[in-house]
Amino acid sequence: MTSRAIQDAFVLLLLERGYEKVSMRHIAAVAGVGLGTLYQYFPGRDSIAAVTVRSRLRGLAARVEEAGVASSPRTLEQMVHALAQALVGTLLGQAAEWRALFVLERRISSSETYRELYRQFVHLFRDAFASASDWPAEFDRERVALNAFSIVDAIAKHALLVQESCPDAGQVVEDVECAVNGYFLLERRKCGGARTR
Amino acid sequence: MTSRAIQDAFVLLLLERGYEKVSMRHIAAVAGVGLGTLYQYFPGRDSIAAVTVRSRLRGLAARVEEAGVASSPRTLEQMVHALAQALVGTLLGQAAEWRALFVLERRISSSETYRELYRQFVHLFRDAFASASDWPAEFDRERVALNAFSIVDAIAKHALLVQESCPDAGQVVEDVECAVNGYFLLERRKCGGARTR
Amino acid sequence: MTSRAIQDAFVLLLLERGYEKVSMRHIAAVAGVGLGTLYQYFPGRDSIAAVTVRSRLRGLAARVEEAGVASSPRTLEQMVHALAQALVGTLLGQAAEWRALFVLERRISSSETYRELYRQFVHLFRDAFASASDWPAEFDRERVALNAFSIVDAIAKHALLVQESCPDAGQVVEDVECAVNGYFLLERRKCGGARTR
Amino acid sequence: MTSRAIQDAFVLLLLERGYEKVSMRHIAAVAGVGLGTLYQYFPGRDSIAAVTVRSRLRGLAARVEEAGVASSPRTLEQMVHALAQALVGTLLGQAAEWRALFVLERRISSSETYRELYRQFVHLFRDAFASASDWPAEFDRERVALNAFSIVDAIAKHALLVQESCPDAGQVVEDVECAVNGYFLLERRKCGGARTR
DNA sequence: AATGAATGAGGCTTCATTCAT
DNA sequence: CATGAATGAAGCCTCATTCAT
Numbered sequence: 001m002t003s004r005a006i007q008d009a010f011v012l013l014l015l016e017r018g019y020e021k022v023s024m025r026h027i028a029a030v031a032g033v034g035l036g037t038l039y040q041y042f043p044g045r046d047s048i049a050a051v052t053v054r055s056r057l058r059g060l061a062a063r064v065e066e067a068g069v070a071s072s073p074r075t076l077e078q079m080v081h082a083l084a085q086a087l088v089g090t091l092l093g094q095a096a097e098w099r100a101l102f103v104l105e106r107r108i109s110s111s112e113t114y115r116e117l118y119r120q121f122v123h124l125f126r127d128a129f130a131s132a133s134d135w136p137a138e139f140d141r142e143r144v145a146l147n148a149f150s151i152v153d154a155i156a157k158h159a160l161l162v163q164e165s166c167p168d169a170g171q172v173v174e175d176v177e178c179a180v181n182g183y184f185l186l187e188r189r190k191c192g193g194a195r196t197r
Numbered sequence: 198m199t200s201r202a203i204q205d206a207f208v209l210l211l212l213e214r215g216y217e218k219v220s221m222r223h224i225a226a227v228a229g230v231g232l233g234t235l236y237q238y239f240p241g242r243d244s245i246a247a248v249t250v251r252s253r254l255r256g257l258a259a260r261v262e263e264a265g266v267a268s269s270p271r272t273l274e275q276m277v278h279a280l281a282q283a284l285v286g287t288l289l290g291q292a293a294e295w296r297a298l299f300v301l302e303r304r305i306s307s308s309e310t311y312r313e314l315y316r317q318f319v320h321l322f323r324d325a326f327a328s329a330s331d332w333p334a335e336f337d338r339e340r341v342a343l344n345a346f347s348i349v350d351a352i353a354k355h356a357l358l359v360q361e362s363c364p365d366a367g368q369v370v371e372d373v374e375c376a377v378n379g380y381f382l383l384e385r386r387k388c389g390g391a392r393t394r
Numbered sequence: 395m396t397s398r399a400i401q402d403a404f405v406l407l408l409l410e411r412g413y414e415k416v417s418m419r420h421i422a423a424v425a426g427v428g429l430g431t432l433y434q435y436f437p438g439r440d441s442i443a444a445v446t447v448r449s450r451l452r453g454l455a456a457r458v459e460e461a462g463v464a465s466s467p468r469t470l471e472q473m474v475h476a477l478a479q480a481l482v483g484t485l486l487g488q489a490a491e492w493r494a495l496f497v498l499e500r501r502i503s504s505s506e507t508y509r510e511l512y513r514q515f516v517h518l519f520r521d522a523f524a525s526a527s528d529w530p531a532e533f534d535r536e537r538v539a540l541n542a543f544s545i546v547d548a549i550a551k552h553a554l555l556v557q558e559s560c561p562d563a564g565q566v567v568e569d570v571e572c573a574v575n576g577y578f579l580l581e582r583r584k585c586g587g588a589r590t591r
Numbered sequence: 592m593t594s595r596a597i598q599d600a601f602v603l604l605l606l607e608r609g610y611e612k613v614s615m616r617h618i619a620a621v622a623g624v625g626l627g628t629l630y631q632y633f634p635g636r637d638s639i640a641a642v643t644v645r646s647r648l649r650g651l652a653a654r655v656e657e658a659g660v661a662s663s664p665r666t667l668e669q670m671v672h673a674l675a676q677a678l679v680g681t682l683l684g685q686a687a688e689w690r691a692l693f694v695l696e697r698r699i700s701s702s703e704t705y706r707e708l709y710r711q712f713v714h715l716f717r718d719a720f721a722s723a724s725d726w727p728a729e730f731d732r733e734r735v736a737l738n739a740f741s742i743v744d745a746i747a748k749h750a751l752l753v754q755e756s757c758p759d760a761g762q763v764v765e766d767v768e769c770a771v772n773g774y775f776l777l778e779r780r781k782c783g784g785a786r787t788r
Numbered sequence: 789a790a791t792g793a794a795t796g797a798g799g800c801t802t803c804a805t806t807c808a809t
Numbered sequence: 810c811a812t813g814a815a816t817g818a819a820g821c822c823t824c825a826t827t828c829a830t
């Protein structure tokens with residue numbers, strides 16, 4: 001599809017030259033379409049950036065959601081592993097591209113837009129966790145999912161943005177699992193303690 | 198001084214608008230000088246960025262060095278605390294500014310330039326550590342200083358670049374101390390083990 | 395055509411203001427196109443000058459060539475007259491313009507470019523002369539054409555560049571014919587002498 | 592003298608870079624004075640050009656005048672030779688410089704200024720000729736001197752401006768003498784004819 | 789008198805966007 | 810729908826000139 005070709009061209013050039021040096025002519029040339037065609041699909045330059053970022057993030061969310069949906073019931077730990085694997089694996093698999101997209105996102109989205117996006121991922125985590133066979137009924141689903149996602153997001157973005165050379169995905173997944181499971185443990189204790197007191 | 202006013206204006210605009218959207222006319226206006234004056238002090242736009250970043254980093258180095266120099270003798274742990282306090286305190290005290298400068302630096306300096314800068318900080322750490330009262334004579338000064346600085350740098354930049362809202366400086370300093378002192382402990386053990394064997 | 399309009403505007407302004415004072419905005423305004431349009435047709439300011447000069451010279455060559463081509467056979471003297479008439483007539487007909495173009499050409503073309511251009515005119519003369527009914531078979535075509543063209547060029551450019559007020563074209567043509575025919579006479583004598591010896 | 596140093600610097604740069612690319616900073620640097628100093632001696636950039644050209648031409652006139660003044664009486668032919676020798680010798684001795692100055696003069700002087708300058712040379716010739724021992728009393732001094740100078744000027748400028756490589760001064764002087772003496776001959780005949788009729 | 793820091797007009801060029809085909 | 814020629818705002822930079830020291 002043409003819109004997809006345009007977005008792919010944009011991402012390619014974003015990596016090669018940085019956002020401010022990606023011109024509409026470049027995009028059109030790489031996408032293999034006419035200059036005017038860009039304006040048939042997008043109202044302007046910034047829009048290509050915004051739509052591309054959002055579209056890629058939707059794709060990321062879809063992959064993570066898919067990993068969280070399973071026919072057979074799973075434990076919470078298995079679920080954490082599956083989600084972490086999907087998220088971290090996808091990001092580090094195309095590290096440079098995702099790095100560029102996240103940096104760009106910081107630049108173009110308002111904090112409002114950003115919150116909305118964040119919430120989507122949190123809901124996704126929430127639903128996945130809730131489907132786990134051993135999800136503690138006493139957990140505040142919204143709050144726990146938010147915290148869990150924050151942890152995953154922090155570690156993954158750190159791996160992506162800070163380290164010069166890309167770290168090993170397996171290691172990062174392990175770190176994520178460790179941190180999230182540790183968090184769940186503490187949450188359980190809090191709940192239990194509150195109850196038994 | 199005029200050069201300083203220009204650099205200050207540049208940093209201000211860098212924070213407000215991002216590098217690519219900082220125009221020479223903007224800088225001149227904010228610095229309160231004529232457009233041509235910019236070109237009396239800097240050969241061009243990129244140069245303002247480069248000199249500003251380097252100058253700020255030299256200032257940072259000076260503050261850290263100052264913190265490492267003391268009339269009374271100090272233990273290694275005290276020295277680590279002093280250096281970490283100075284570095285982290287300075288960075289997080291103006292977090293947004295330093296974030297912007299580090300991001301910009303990634304974009305404009307060659308890896309060569311970057312290495313040179315890194316080395317300066319390592320030497321600074323090396324000399325400070327060597328002046329500690331309990332610096333282990335058996336340590337390889339160069340290597341140990343390099344590793345110690347890398348740890349500090351990693352944790353500080355993480356705090357600066359990754360986290361959305363600025364973390365508490367005291368907490369970050371604690372983390373840094375913990376990590377560096379732990380590293381020293383392991384180094385000592387290695388050396389001791391090697392000797393007793 | 396737009397490219398032609400730009401070149402015409404350039405020549406007009408070249409006459410009025412001199413090369414260095416012809417700005418892109420002036421050209422655009424006089425050509426009746428937008429500023430950006432200039433850069434659709436030419437990569438930059440110098441290119442407009444270069445292309446314009448070359449294009450006019452090609453036009454000149456075309457007119458001279460046309461004058462040299464005739465259905466009915468002609469004597470060498472008639473051919474010299476026809477070529478001289480075409481060349482001198484064209485140059486002096488728009489003396490100021492050609493003066494400016496030649497001065498500009500001196501400034502922008504490398505000697506290499508200049509030689510290439512010169513050669514084209516020489517070839518043109520060579521072919522025209524060779525088609526004359528009484529062209530001496532014993533003439534070295536290349537060399538004789540080169541010398542003949544050099545004579546014509548010298549006299550024509552003198553008339554164009556040196557004299558303040560434009561001289562009479564008829565007079566200049568006469569001078570040219572006289573010089574070239576004289577040259578042919580001497581060449582014939584040399585060849586004849588060589589043969590009879 | 593400072594003014595002279597400035598003019599010399601200007602001429603040097605004029606030869607190297609062409610008028611439009613000679614900047615005030617360049618001139619100041621080459622002249623070894625401060626930028627502001629230029630404005631103490633000349634009201635502006637164009638003035639440096641104008642004064643320099645005029646000054647050099649005055650120098651030229653002085654040399655020619657000197658050649659025309661002699662203690663011992665001389666024939667008209669000797670006078671022609673002396674003047675031609677001085678004029679052509681000076682011009683071709685520094686051909687590149689004079690070429691640049693004459694081209695520049697064309698660009699900056701109004702036709703009024705030019706006429707004034709021309710007249711000075713004509714008067715100079717007039718007085719020199721009048722001092723010749725065999726100056727024909729019946730000659731109209733003004734008119735004859737004007738024509739004679741025009742001839743000299745035309746041939747000398749031709750030699751200077753048109754020819755790529757500098758021609759031999761001796762040859763040019765010979766040409767000049769021949770042309771001027773021929774002119775005098777015809778003038779004498781006219782006068783004589785008018786008288787005998 | 790000499791200096792050069794400061795100035796801003798003006799030149800070249802790029803590029804997002806429009807619009808007629 | 811698709812195209813790309815045309816446009817002009819806006820950016821970078823140079824340089825003649827001024828003026829306080």
